[in-house]
Amino acid sequence: MPRIDFGKVVSDLLRPRAAKRPEGYKEAAARLLFARQIAAYHWVLPHLAGKRVLEVGANRGYGLKIFKPHASLLVGAELSERLARIAHAETDVPVVRANGEHLPFADQSFDVIVSFQVIEHVWDTHAFVAEIARILAPGGVFIVTTPYRPGRLLEGEVPRFDEHVREYDSTEYRALMDTAFEQVEVIGLYAEDQSFDLERMRNWRRAEEYYFQGLATAPLRLMFRLLRGLRRRPRVDPDYVKQAVRENLEQLAGRFQFGKEHMERWDHLAAVCRNPKSSIRSPNEVPWQPGNLEQLREQVRRRARRLGSPELKAVEPAASLGNVADADAIEAVARAASILKPGEHLAFLDGPFEVRDAGIRVRGYNFWRHALPLAGLEAAGWLPGYGSDFPDPAGGVSGGAAPRMPWLTRLGIIVARRTDSSAGQARSQTIDEVRSQEHIHERRARELLPGAEDAFMH
Numbered sequence: 001m002p003r004i005d006f007g008k009v010v011s012d013l014l015r016p017r018a019a020k021r022p023e024g025y026k027e028a029a030a031r032l033l034f035a036r037q038i039a040a041y042h043w044v045l046p047h048l049a050g051k052r053v054l055e056v057g058a059n060r061g062y063g064l065k066i067f068k069p070h071a072s073l074l075v076g077a078e079l080s081e082r083l084a085r086i087a088h089a090e091t092d093v094p095v096v097r098a099n100g101e102h103l104p105f106a107d108q109s110f111d112v113i114v115s116f117q118v119i120e121h122v123w124d125t126h127a128f129v130a131e132i133a134r135i136l137a138p139g140g141v142f143i144v145t146t147p148y149r150p151g152r153l154l155e156g157e158v159p160r161f162d163e164h165v166r167e168y169d170s171t172e173y174r175a176l177m178d179t180a181f182e183q184v185e186v187i188g189l190y191a192e193d194q195s196f197d198l199e200r201m202r203n204w205r206r207a208e209e210y211y212f213q214g215l216a217t218a219p220l221r222l223m224f225r226l227l228r229g230l231r232r233r234p235r236v237d238p239d240y241v242k243q244a245v246r247e248n249l250e251q252l253a254g255r256f257q258f259g260k261e262h263m264e265r266w267d268h269l270a271a272v273c274r275n276p277k278s279s280i281r282s283p284n285e286v287p288w289q290p291g292n293l294e295q296l297r298e299q300v301r302r303r304a305r306r307l308g309s310p311e312l313k314a315v316e317p318a319a320s321l322g323n324v325a326d327a328d329a330i331e332a333v334a335r336a337a338s339i340l341k342p343g344e345h346l347a348f349l350d351g352p353f354e355v356r357d358a359g360i361r362v363r364g365y366n367f368w369r370h371a372l373p374l375a376g377l378e379a380a381g382w383l384p385g386y387g388s389d390f391p392d393p394a395g396g397v398s399g400g401a402a403p404r405m406p407w408l409t410r411l412g413i414i415v416a417r418r419t420d421s422s423a424g425q426a427r428s429q430t431i432d433e434v435r436s437q438e439h440i441h442e443r444r445a446r447e448l449l450p451g452a453e454d455a456f457m458h
Contacts, residue, residue: 004408009155009211013224016231018204019197025236028244029198035252036189036268038448040116041066043258043270044143051111056100056132057118061087062448068093071112077103101127108137116145117268120164123326123367125176126282133180133276142181142273146173148188148266152203154210156407158352158365158382160203165366166354173269179283182275188266191256194240196265201236211407249448286359288321288393299389300347300413307383309415313344320350320363320414321393326371329363333416334375340418345380349390350414352382352407360393368414377416385411 041063048070055063058076060083067074068091076095078084088095098104100115101124113132122128132142149167153159159167168176170186177184191199208224244252258270290296296317304312316336323329337346351362365382372379390411 005150005155008150012154012207013211014228014231015207016228017233018201019234019236021201022236022238022241024238024241024245025198025201028241029202031247031249032191032195032198032244032252032255033202035249036191036256037116038062038066038249038253039256040145040189040258040268040270042253044112044114045070047112047141047143052109052137053112053114054105054110054135056103056113056115058087058095059083061091061093061095063114063116064091064093064095065448075110101131103131103135105135107134108140109135111137111140113140113142114144115142117147119144120146120159120167123165123370125166126179129177129180129273130280130282133280136276140274143270144177144273145189145268145270148269151266154205154207154407156353157210162366162369165370166364168269170269173271177271177273180277180280181273182277183273185272187258187260187270187272188263189256189258189268189270190262190265191267193265194236195244195255196267197234197236198241198244199267200234211405213405283356283361284359285324285356285361287324288318288360290318290391290393293318296349296390300349303385303389304347304383304413304415309347309383309413310345310380310417312347312415313340314346315348316346317349317390319348320368321360324361326363330371330374333372333377337375337377337416337418342418342420344418346377346416346418347413348416349385349411351410352384352412355410362393362410365412365414368416372416373419375416376419378419380415380417383413383415384409385413 045066048067050072052073053067053071054075054077055067056077058064058078061076064074064076064087074093076084076087076091076093077098077100078087078095079097079099081097084095084097087093096104100118100122113136115132119125119128129142132144136142147164147167149159149169153167159165170188174184174186177186190196206225208221208228212218212220212224297315300315300317301312314336316333319332319336320329323332333346333348336348340346350365350368352365354364354367355362365379369379384405392410
């Protein structure tokens with residue numbers, strides 16, 4: 001079972017209702033969300049003067065535009081070919097198409113490397129930070145930001161944006177950066193009260209309906225709903241909302257600050273990393289090999305039937321947990337699915353979120369939503385584990401939760417459906433170009449980088 005902060009559970013349950021939604025709040029919240037990005041770019045400018053700078057995850061180039069007057073050498077890297085072309089065309093900065101886990105640069109090539117709102121999309125984060133450490137020059141600095149999970153999600157909740165493989169708290173974030181850097185400082189990005197309330201309004205959901213599901217826990221849901229109703233509801237000034245809609249993005253960026261204070265209002269994390277380690281070791285991961293695979297297969301079938309899963313034509317419970325490398329895990333699932341016809345279902349064990357513990361890696365459901373198409377499959381659902389139904393590969397308790405409390409579950413069942421497409425793609429991380437066009441920041445980016453892009457859509 002993952003580490004659970006029960007204090008946060010209670011805090012979530014007693015959190016007051018979100019502020020009432022004044023007219024224009026959606027537009028204001030979306031503009032403030034993008035202004036956070038701009039604030040991060042301005043925050044790092046003092047580090048760039050006369051330096052060789054790389055941005056990993058350049059998107060449309062709005063950050064490159066801000067950096068360009070300050071750096072002596074500026075390069076962008078972007079996974080999406082479409083966005084890489086747009087960023088280069090609109091900034092005249094070299095932008096290479098590259099996966100952050102395999103960057104096409106020589107050792108010690110850059111003095112400053114920035115990567116904002118990227119690492120939550122990366123499958124193998126340890127390979128990513130190791131690659132950054134490889135190309136960072138002595139005395140250089142790596143500055144990386146990501147959403148702050150406790151400020152956005154309920155305890156044990158899978159990231160709501162399914163392109164986020166994982167989200168972090170400050171302890172996990174530091175631990176990741178410590179694998180590749182000797183000196184790591186983690187701070188938060190926070191906003192003034194009303195901007196924070198708008199963001200909380202955008203992310204708010206009923207905690208009692210998430211933590212207590214099913215008929216048996218209905219009294220608890222009612223109790224916490226009544227207790228929350230006794231708390232004073234925040235109020236957002238309608239004039240503040242109107243001003244947020246009118247102000248330009250650069251002005252809005254001034255409403256955000258970085259620091260170690262006001263942790264209750266943190267929205268994003270920032271890590272400032274220096275002194276790459278001379279020897280970077282990958283996490284000590286070992287394959288999980290259950291003792292009785294046939295018994296485990298039957299347990300998965302029985303549990304899936306109980307929870308109303310479609311008929312399973314194949315069950316390979318150890319297909320992912322028995323493989324260390326992502327490519328090997330995807331290959332194993334592809335082999336298990338090779339007997340399926342389009343529309344038929346496969347099931348295997350994994351977690352609702354990513355966990356590394358006792359040398360075992362549990363991959364999260366959002367990972368598989370992205371990876372399954374590489375095996376000719378699509379995600380059909382995740383079913384929570386229950387108590388001792390499944391042995392925990394790390395040697396602890398796999399579930400221990402009621403079946404209607406998936407937030408307490410370590411292991412569960414990934415259900416995948418065979419699609420009509422073949423599984424002939426390379427076993428590596430990809431990006432959905434269509435989805436990238438619908439990203440929440442796309443419209444805001446055009447405010448900073450206006451210009452035709454039709455030439456780059458094909």
